[in-house]
Amino acid sequence: xxxxxxxxxxxxxxxxxxxxxxxxxxxxxxxxxxxxxxxxxxxxxxxxxxxxxxxxxxxxxxxxxxxxxxxxxxxxxxxxxxxxxxxxxxxxxxxxxxxxxxxxxxxxxxxxxxxxxxxxxxxxxxxxxxxxxxxxxxxxxxxxxxxxxxxxxxxxxxxxxxxxxxxxxxxxxxxxxxxxxxxxxxxxxxxxxxxxxxxxxxxxxxxxxxxxxxxxxxxxxxxxxxxxxxxxxxxxxxxxxxxxxxxxxxxxxxxxxxxxxxx
Amino acid sequence: xxxxxxxxxxxxxxxxxxxxxxxxxxxxxxxxxxxxxxxxxxxxxxxxxxxxxxxxxxxxxxxxxxxxxxxxxxxxxxxxxxxxxxxxxxxxxxxxxxxxxxxxxxxxxxxxxxxxxxxxxxxxxxxxxxxxxxxxxxxxxxxxxxxxxxxxxxxxxxxxxxxxxxxxxxxxxxxxxxxxxxxxxxxxxxxxxxxxxxxxxxxxxxxxxxxxxxxxxxxxxxxxxxxxxxxxxxxxxxxxxxxxxxxxxxxxxxxxxxxxxxxxxxxxxxxxxxxxxxxxxxxxxxxxxxxxxxxxxxxxxxxxxxxxxxxxxx
Numbered sequence: 001x002x003x004x005x006x007x008x009x010x011x012x013x014x015x016x017x018x019x020x021x022x023x024x025x026x027x028x029x030x031x032x033x034x035x036x037x038x039x040x041x042x043x044x045x046x047x048x049x050x051x052x053x054x055x056x057x058x059x060x061x062x063x064x065x066x067x068x069x070x071x072x073x074x075x076x077x078x079x080x081x082x083x084x085x086x087x088x089x090x091x092x093x094x095x096x097x098x099x100x101x102x103x104x105x106x107x108x109x110x111x112x113x114x115x116x117x118x119x120x121x122x123x124x125x126x127x128x129x130x131x132x133x134x135x136x137x138x139x140x141x142x143x144x145x146x147x148x149x150x151x152x153x154x155x156x157x158x159x160x161x162x163x164x165x166x167x168x169x170x171x172x173x174x175x176x177x178x179x180x181x182x183x184x185x186x187x188x189x190x191x192x193x194x195x196x197x198x199x200x201x202x203x204x205x206x207x208x209x210x211x212x213x214x215x216x217x218x219x220x221x222x223x224x225x226x227x228x229x230x231x232x233x234x235x236x237x238x239x240x241x242x243x244x245x246x247x248x249x250x251x252x253x254x255x256x257x258x259x260x261x262x263x
Numbered sequence: 264x265x266x267x268x269x270x271x272x273x274x275x276x277x278x279x280x281x282x283x284x285x286x287x288x289x290x291x292x293x294x295x296x297x298x299x300x301x302x303x304x305x306x307x308x309x310x311x312x313x314x315x316x317x318x319x320x321x322x323x324x325x326x327x328x329x330x331x332x333x334x335x336x337x338x339x340x341x342x343x344x345x346x347x348x349x350x351x352x353x354x355x356x357x358x359x360x361x362x363x364x365x366x367x368x369x370x371x372x373x374x375x376x377x378x379x380x381x382x383x384x385x386x387x388x389x390x391x392x393x394x395x396x397x398x399x400x401x402x403x404x405x406x407x408x409x410x411x412x413x414x415x416x417x418x419x420x421x422x423x424x425x426x427x428x429x430x431x432x433x434x435x436x437x438x439x440x441x442x443x444x445x446x447x448x449x450x451x452x453x454x455x456x457x458x459x460x461x462x463x464x465x466x467x468x469x470x471x472x473x474x475x476x477x478x479x480x481x482x483x484x485x486x487x488x489x490x491x492x493x494x495x496x497x498x499x500x501x502x503x504x505x506x507x508x509x510x511x512x513x514x515x516x517x518x519x520x521x522x523x524x525x526x527x528x529x530x531x532x533x534x535x536x537x538x539x540x541x542x543x544x545x546x547x548x549x550x551x552x553x554x555x556x557x558x559x560x561x562x563x564x565x566x567x568x569x570x571x572x573x574x575x576x577x
Binding site: 009010012013014016017019020021022023024026027030040041042081082084085087088091092093094100103104106107108109110111112113114115117118119120121122124125137138140141144145148198201202204205208209218219222223226230234235237238241242244245246249253 | 287289290291293294296297298300301302304305306307308309311312315363364366367369370371374375380382384385386388389390391392393394395396397398399400401402403404406408409410455458459508512513515516517518519523532533536537540541546549550553554556557560561564
């Protein structure tokens with residue numbers, strides 16, 4: 001009894017962990033299903049069909065490629081712009097700081113449906129047709145703030161004495177930046193870029209407002225499928241994304257732990 | 264716009280040395296591209312939305328700004344129940360994520376030992392599997408002949424499920440025998456989907472908490488409950504505020520859960536805005552509703568942050 005009391009938080013924590021992971025496990029398990037109807041709700045028969053034919057449903061891989069392209073471009077642009085803003089906020093005193101902070105914070109405090117619809121009103125007013133470009137503009141806009149916040153935290157935690165030491169050792173400002181500042185901030189920039197990519201790749205609501213029938217992203221494809229009938233291939237791609245991201249993190253962890261051992 | 268931003272510092276230091284002036288330019292040069300992007304594609308659209316909400320007309324003949332405030336009263340009287348429902352569902356889901364997320368964050372921060380990084384990755388990993396796919400998985404789990412029903416039949420524990428359903432029915436969270444397509448399913452979906460947004464800021468906060476403080480409280484004869492109430496909870500408040508905001512704001516505007524897991528009785532305001540914009544093409548009503556939603560969220564957030572006593576937002 002006292003053992004339960006002492007470890008209550010561990011037990012509850014593990015139960016919540018199961019709750020967090022359950023849908024992912026269901027997605028993986030049902031990717032081996034061969035359902036009878038158009039919907040993949042009941043496990044009828046074990047099969048590798050969907051895995052051997054992952055692009056088997058029309059449009060699914062096209063939408064995946066489009067989402068990857070938009071995710072890469074949007075996260076790159078948002079990371080460059082956001083990192084610049086983060087350096088300005090973390091390193092410089094200037095007028096208009098409070099207003100800048102507000103402008104960065106507001107997009108994070110605005111519901112997606114409001115951002116998506118307001119951007120659509122602007123595009124309608126300007127007569128800009130919806131499509132890949134409008135999706136890209138929207139994604140860069142809502143990813144930017146998250147990059148700024150992530151990178152700013154890293155810049156703020158940087159020890160200014162390291163840069164002073166570099167200057168004392170006759171490094172030019174450019175050399176100091178390239179050899180000292182940037183490598184130290186790089187993990188924060190990488191985290192910001194990764195966050196931006198996952199936000200862009202997963203977004204449905206804002207994208208749906210600014211997309212056209214010829215620019216269907218993967219989340220839009222899944223949404224459409226949810227009304228018409230869900231092909232098993234969706235589970236296959238979901239499983240690959242989940243296991244793939246775990247693998248990438250594991251490899252990253254291995255590399256960084258090896259590096260700390262060497263150093 | 265850009266020129267005005269760039270010219271500002273020069274006026275401040277007209278007589279400074281050239282190098283000094285250049286240094287003062289740097290922050291504005293760094294800020295310019297990002298802020299201009301946000302001004303054009305976030306601030307201007309918000310104003311354009313405000314103007315849209317006061318226009319009259321239709322898609323074919325165009326809209327004219329007529330300061331038609333009645334759109335707001337009409338929209339509110341038609342859709343107040345969906346607005347209220349969004350706030351209630353998001354509020355309940357936020358409380359539940361706090362209830363589930365707090366033990367999990369504490370467990371990862373202080374009791375997981377060398378598994379800490381692994382568990383953190385598992386909390387973030389669902390981010391990388393599509394939000395929609397995971398929500399669809401809840402259809403599979405909660406469905407009439409879904410995983411939950413199969414599991415209880417297999418383990419001869421259907422009485423547990425029946426008891427659970429009776430409780431939900433008493434609370435008005437399910438209408439009949441169905442778990443799916445009910446307020447219960449929508450709130451569960453919201454809770455599940457936004458849980459990582461609660462756990463991460465809580466974890467970041469609790470990890471820094473000095474455990475010696477709890478030992479000190481125990482030494483001074485505080486019961487575990489008192490230690491939590493008077494030491495741990497007040498210190499974790501910034502994490503709680505950040506987590507609840509990151510959960511409540513997106514949950515209020517969300518309609519993915521209410522569409523995929525709910526019924527016509529669980530429509531949330533985001534769904535109405537989406538429909539008015541993209542299907543009914545009644546832009547003024549949709550814009551007015553967007554604005555009301557934003558105003559409601561901002562006022563809830565302001566009151567809440569004042570109450571919690573933390574002025575620091577992020």
